[in-house]
Amino acid sequence: MLSFVDHRMLKQVLESCKAPSNSKCVLQAHAHIFKLGYGTYPSLLVSTVAAYRRCNRSYLSRRLLLWFLSLSPGVCNTNLIIESLMKIGESSLAKKVLRNASDQNVITWNLMIGGYVRNVQYEEALKTLKNMLSFSDIKPNKFSFASSLAACARLGDLHHAKWVHSLMIDAGIELNAILSSALVDVYAKCGDIETSREVFYSVKRNDVSIWNAMITGFATHGLATEAIRVFSEMEAEHVSPDSITFLGLLTACSHCGLLGKGKVYFDIMSQRFSIQPKLEHYGAMVDLLGRAGRVKEAYELIESMPIEPDVVIWRSLLSSSRTYKNPELGEIAIQNLSKAKSGDYVLLSNIYSTTKKWESAQKVRELMTKEGIRKAKGKSWVEYGGVIHRFKAGDTSHIEIKAIYKVLEGLIQKTKSEGFVSDTDLVLMDVSEEEKEENLNYHSEKLALAYVILKSSPGTEIRIQKNIRMCSDCHNWIKAVSKLLNRVIIMRDRIRFHRFEDGLCSCKDYW
DSSP states (O other): OOOOOOOOHHHHHHHHHHHHGGHHHHHHHHHHHHHHOOTTOOHHHHHHHHHHHTTTTTHHHHHHHHHHTOOOOOOHHHHHHHHHHHHTHHHHHHHHEEEEEEEEOOHHHHHHHHHHHHHOOHHHHHHHHHHTTTOTTTOOOOOHHHHHHHHHHTOOHHHEEEEEEEEHHTTTTOOOOHHHHHHHHHHTTTTTTHHHHHHHHHHHOHHHHHHHHHHHHHHHHOHHHHHHHHHHHHHHOOOOOOHHHHHHHHHHHHHHHHHHHHHHHHHHHHHTTTTOOOHHHHHHHHHHHTTTTTHHHHHHHHHHSOOOOOOOHHHHHHHHHHHOOHHHHHHHHHHHTTTHHHEEEEEEEEHHHHHHHHHHHHHHHHHHTTTOOOOOOOEEEETTEEEEEETTTOOOOTTTTHHHHHHHHHHHHHHHHTTTOOOOGOOOOOOOOHHHHHHTTTTHHHHHHHHHHSSSOOOOEEEEESSSSOOOHHHHHHHHHHHHHTTTTEEEEEOOOEETTTTTTTTOOOO
């Protein structure tokens, strides 16, 4: 039996209970909490709820929350409970609290919206904003809109971004630096760089965050010249840059192969602006050198860094080693990845495959199988009719999947007849060319594209989001489709935006 009285110790005990076998301990701690009069302490209540969930006693979690709400704890305590639940990832329980709470205010709803964003539940965040609007006595404020714009940016959902922006205008919300930079950022991340630019030049630009949003936006769209021009304007208006400014500039140079410019910005950071390069700046330089084919120089920079390189830097070297077929440096990169993920092994295997070292590629595959490492699946999504539609490679789950595959097969045949040839070097197996081609045909972005073509009107722009870097086969194929159908296709992958039009891409095949 527990013998202490301090509520902090009780909280520690509850947090240490992480398995069904700890159920008795949780029940004992809970009993002590009530005996000692701590039953309505929000922090202890949430710790008890979470402990019951971890011990597979979810019904007790729900009963405890409903009991607490039946006491009419007041809006401040309700908000504390929601905030605490969101912090530990219990968004479903936070939603239950919201539904059953008798007292709510704008903070209650903001905690829900912001909590969903932090827990990567962006669609739920936007649904919550919609639900909030149904209450005549509670109106969204600047915090509501800032979180909602963040959700739209993460999703790349232009439809909802415009909706949130229109709500702000209708509500007469006065833009501050946070909202101004959020608007510039959301339009850029949703693929509408022109509207992002328009917003930028229509707001007060007295805060560095607004300039950073525009520079980073241009960088991710591969518009290095525009990013550099905005930096010049920033200097002319006497706005001091910060470390994020230079990260955006280095990224812009990396995406466009401006090696000389990138080196200049890296140097003037410290020499002129007294900003010491951080890990991410070194990472951007390694990326810049690697993309430009200076893989050995990129490795030398890593070796000379005054700070310990992280996994992102080693992955960048691994990626450029794959692009420029340097298995030696690829192996060094893998050796320095203490927690290598599936994508890292796939890149190394890809290096071996493209250099026809099938035995080495097979050994990497065998190691992945032995260690239980599975290749991360590519996922793509599109917004249509106000709904996000998601696809993964070889997907069969969509309600209109038969029609989608029919459109895709038709596009594959038409692009072939126009001279498109699949890039089968990318398939990491020593199998026939026909089998390799089959493996490439059903990548998630191809399914997403086929769906939008099925549903949308001819001539309208298509926007697709993807969670990992697009492969070169899909890149070349989408170029062919843009010319075949005379459509503009805007693709956002993990690295950057690609604008496909008339058989060409804005990245100029450098990404």
